[in-house]
Amino acid sequence: MGKIAIITFDDSEDIAMERICSILVGEEQFEEVKLGQGFVLTFSELKINEKEKNVYIREKPIHFSYYEFYTLYFLAKHSGWVFSKEQIYEAVWKEAGEHGGSAVTNVIGQIRKKLREGGAKQEYIQTIINHGYKFIGEEG
Structure with missing residues (x-):
């Protein structure tokens, strides 16, 4: 079962796309929302x-x-x-x-x-x- 990633778009579109790509390839660590x-x-x-x-x-x-x-x-x-x-x-x-x-x-x-x-x-x-x-x- 995969993880849920909630991405807000407070950053620029380019930064948001970089985050999405890094999540998809497993480079970014997830921060647990309490x-x-x-x-x-x-x-x-x-x-x-x-x-x-x-x-x-x-x-x-x-x-x-x-x-x-x-x-x-x-x-x-x-x-x-x-x-x-x-x-x-x-x-x-x-x-x-x-x-x-x-x-x-x-x-x-x-x-x-x-x-x-x-x-x-x-x-x-x-x-x-x-x-x-x-x-x-x-x-x-």
């Missing part, structure tokens, strides 16, 4: 506060386990992106993802259940058959 930067993600009725490690549906707190919280946070932070179970496992569990598919499936099921029980009117995590999952929601 979860825990203190972001608050807000969607229509859903608020995810990374600093507090809390999820709210219309200001009502919903309790999540560590893996539930960070799976939801990871997907919401990359809203609209499709991630395989292996990619989610690698990003959240920080381990090789080839044997983490069932753990991710179980956690996604728990997230969906807790959001429904908390009163969410929208299904925020969509299954993309044969590909994985994506978060769907408009930031607001």
